Amino acid sequence: MKPVSELSFPEDLRYVESHEWVRLEEGIARIGITDYAQDQLGDVVFVELPEAGKTLARGAAFGSVESVKAVSELYMPLSGRVVEVNAALSSSPELVNQSPYGEGWMIRVEPSAPAELEGLLAAADYRERLKG
Amino acid sequence: MNPVQAAAGLVFEEPLLWERGRPGRMGYSLPRRDVEETPVPEALAAEPPEIPELSEVDLVRHYVRLSQWNVAVDTAMYPLGSCTMKYNPKTNERQAALPGFALAHPLLPEALCQGALELIAALECLLAEITGLDAVSLQPGAGAQGELAGMLIFHAFHRRQGRPRSKILVPDTAHGTNPASAALCGYRAVPVASGGQGILEPEAVARLMDEETAGIMITNPNTLGLFEGHVAEIARIVHAKGGLVYGDGANMNAVLGRVDLGRIGVDVLHLNLHKTFATPHGGGGPGAGPVCVTRRLAPFLPVPRVVHREGRFFWSEDFPLSIGKLQAFWGNFGVLVRAYAYILSMGANHLEEVSRLAVLNANYLRVGLRGDYEPAHDRPCMHECVFSDARQRPHGVTTLDIAKRLMDYGFHPPTVYFPLVVPGALMIEPTETESKEMLDLFLAAMAAIAAEAREQPELLREAPRRCLRRRLDEVQAARKPRLTGSPPAP
Secondary structure: OOOOHHHOOOOOEEHHHHHHHEEEEEEEEEOOEEEEHHHOOOOEEEOOOOOOOOOOOOOOOOEEEEEEEEEEEEOOOOOEEEEEEOOOOHHHHHHHHOOOOOOOOOEEEEEEEHHHHHHHOHHHHHHHHHHH | OOOOOOOOOOOOOOOHHEEEEEEOOOOOOOOOOOOOOOOOOHHHHOOOOOOOOHHHHHHHHHHHHHHHHHHHHHHHHHOOOOOOOOOOOOHHHHHHHHHHHOOOOOOOOOOOOOOOHHHHHHHHHHHHHHHHEEEOOOOOHHHHHHHHHHHHHHHHHHHHOOOOOOEEEOOOOOOOOOHHHHHHHHOEEEEEOOOOOOOHHHHHHHHHOOOEEEEEEEOOOOOOOOOOOOOHHHHHOOOOOOOEEEEEEHHHHHEEEEOOOOOOOOOOOEEEEHHHHHOEOOOOOOOOEEEEHHHHHHHHHHEEEEEEEEEEEEEOOOOOOOOOOOOOOOOOOHHHHHHHHHHHHHHHHHHHHHHHHHHHHHHHHHHHOOOOOOOOOOOOOOOOEEEEEEHHHHHHOOOHHHHHHHHHHHOOOOOOOOOEOOOOOOOOOOOOOHHHHHHHHHHHHHHHHHHHHOOOOOHHHOOOOOOOOOOOOOOHHHHOOOOOOOOOOO
């Protein structure tokens, strides 16, 4: 596992303490897990994602990620309807390790409470919490 | 003695059974047919599976060779935390092989198996006395099924009270199966964080306990190997709200004959005969997970139950509040015979001694290891001690590497990455059956590994080097598992 200083947290994303990230793309939120989360988990071997169309509240589990070490729940950083899931992860779960902010994304969500976006963390704040 | 217990010896490669077999070879002879030949009914007929065809000697060599690749309590110290891998005395096997037990058919009429029924009744009494609880069912086939039985009893009890409940409290230091057993009964598991000392604090339980909560599941000693010192007060808090207390008895080896679980407020407890009572763990089974309860919960125990009337033992289903039947026939009877033999051959005094020595051995290791490894909690432990790889990580060495390297020294690795509250956990349970000399060899091996981690970390990352199979590709095995064998292509 790497020290926090060697991990990457892009400035254009927003984060939650449960280690998911959010990127807003024309009103739709793309969601995945952070570089820290994938580094802690180690080699990801399976990703379980919801069906598109499902509506979930902020903080609800939307799936799980399994590594050789552990199985962890994935939590919604904001409330909304799942409009797309990353089908590539079912045959290539290693994308989560290789490219957590790119090809390793997990779901795209249409937010139902845009005010929740205010509560998400900026990259610097998330990094600060990891150190604390 | 050299701390490197492992030496290289002659072991054999072994192919899949299909590669050994030849069509037409056979390892058995059927008795002469004494009934008319009848074709298989069409509805039951299907393509036969591809079963390897082998002679007896092929089969025996196959499994004996595979067993030589393995490590067992009969070959090496096996400090697998939370599993209580104590030595299993051979007298247990001798008693279980007595023809009256080993050959008894489960459908024998009661009149022809009074001895087997009496053994079940007597073992129930012994386990009740050992735990301080009032009634016992030996039916559950493993610890997790004992837990499930316990949760079904919680559920049946609250329903009987007319107030079904929806939640259950599970501390973060409880066994990993606890939330799953509760969820199977429809309960939502509410986690309780342990306090700074690694044990539960009554205030934390009081904050969460309410009249929607069925009770609490406590593993005592907990998975950090620490005694839950506030358990009696926690039980009072839970009982005051009408809840029940479940004791996970998986760590019973630490408190055998020393703690009266009934008196500290436990309502339901399961035991693992294959841990505490020296029966084999097998290849994942069979085990036995008897469930013990207080008098007021006895009506809910699984059926059938052995009853004793007018000098005879027989099965009874006449318990209308019972949670029902959990297991085919009467549980894993061979395991029960072994546990009974263990208890009788030890006697009450020596059973108490078991816990004293198990706790002493664990503390001896704890003190011997803390110079090189980071303890999770540097305070006296019960039957197991937990360390982490915090001091090895700066050298790029992880708990997994340490565990693999221990194999080169000839020790089974400890439990790793559990409990989850300790990152990189190494959970070490020596049990009472290891001598001081063996514990010293283990400490010497661990000290040597700590030195290697500092000076030659690549030795650890490449371990094991002495095993027939080197480090397995766990990632590939999980991503692309091959779960069945198949005959070689013609």
